[in-house]
Amino acid sequence: MHYRAIVEPRNVRIYGIKEVKYRIAQNFRLLKIILITLKQILGCLFVVMIYTIFRDSVKMINNYLNDIDFDNVYLTSYFWHIDRKRKNEAKIFLHPLSKAEMRANNLMTPISPPTKAEIRASWLPLAKFTFLFITASFVIDGTGFIADLVKEMIEFDYHSYRNATISLEECIYNPVSPNWLYAGKYIFFPLGIMFLLQVIFGYVIKRITLFCVIGNIFRKRNKARIIHLYNKMLFVRINGRKLARARIRFQVERRILEREEIRRKR
Numbered sequence: 520m521h522y523r524a525i526v527e528p529r530n531v532r533i534y535g536i537k538e539v540k541y542r543i544a545q546n547f548r549l550l551k552i553i554l555i556t557l558k559q560i561l562g563c564l565f566v567v568m569i570y571t572i573f574r575d576s577v578k579m580i581n582n583y584l585n586d587i588d589f590d591n592v593y594l595t596s597y598f599w600h601i602d603r604k605r606k607n608e609a610k611i612f613l614h615p616l617s618k619a620e621m622r623a624n625n626l627m628t629p630i631s632p633p634t635k636a637e638i639r640a641s642w643l644p645l646a647k648f649t650f651l652f653i654t655a656s657f658v659i660d661g662t663g664f665i666a667d668l669v670k671e672m673i674e675f676d677y678h679s680y681r682n683a684t685i686s687l688e689e690c691i692y693n694p695v696s697p698n699w700l701y702a703g704k705y706i707f708f709p710l711g712i713m714f715l716l717q718v719i720f721g722y723v724i725k726r727i728t729l730f731c732v733i734g735n736i737f738r739k740r741n742k743a744r745i746i747h748l749y750n751k752m753l754f755v756r757i758n759g760r761k762l763a764r765a766r767i768r769f770q771v772e773r774r775i776l777e778r779e780e781i782r783r784k785r
Contacts, residue, residue, distance in 0.1 A: 583733055584740060587747050590729065592625050597745050613752055624755065629726055637722035 582589040599614065606612040616626065627634075734741040 633722040
């Protein structure tokens with residue numbers, strides 16, 4: 520038996536450097552478009568975020584000046600100063616407030632835990648923190664052919680024009696360990712402080728703004744709000760006592776009528 524080997528002609532395709540560069544650029548073109556679009560979307564979201572912050576600030580000041588019941592549930596030192604003054608004058612005073620009165624009127628101190636509304640309002644600082652974290656972390660900091668190519672693709676305000684011939688050994692970028700001390704000091708530490716102040720303790724900043732900033736700017740309005748809250752609680756206390764006395768009288772009269780009815784039957 521005889522065998523014959525059939526050798527097919529081999530097609531050797533040799534790519535030039537320009538063609539390789541063109542193919543790489545074509546493969547990364549879609550990624551470049553996606554990154555540019557994402558960058559524009561994040562920029563628009565940042566503008567919307569800044570607008571929302573100013574809008575909420577203006578809305579908060581308008582509500583503070585026009586609505587005397589707006590967020591007027593905090594028992595401050597001036598509130599208890601009024602109560603001590605009434606106590607010294609032998610008038611009806613409020614101290615101490617019962618837990619039922621606190622719950623019924625949603626009263627709290629300036630250092631009370633956050634409410635459900637304050638927790639729901641923390642999404643905006645969380646979005647701002649996420650945006651700044653991505654912006655601060657997604658930065659190309661390197662040298663070499665690959666780093667220059669990536670910078671040109673995502674356009675981090677980086678422009679470079681070069682016409683040089685280099686060897687293959689210089690094209691290979693040796694990896695180096697990141698400078699964690701620099702990253703921790705100038706990136707992660709400020710972001711951690713911002714995360715604590717804006718996301719975790721955002722309600723604290725809001726209360727400080729309400730009491731210290733707006734309260735000191737509009738002092739007369741601040742006193743008027745506290746006096747209104749005190750009069751409101753005093754009205755609730757007096758009406759509660761009247762209602763309790765009325766219930767006692769009703770129960771006593773009911774018992775008397777029941778006893779008289781029993782005597783008549785006898």
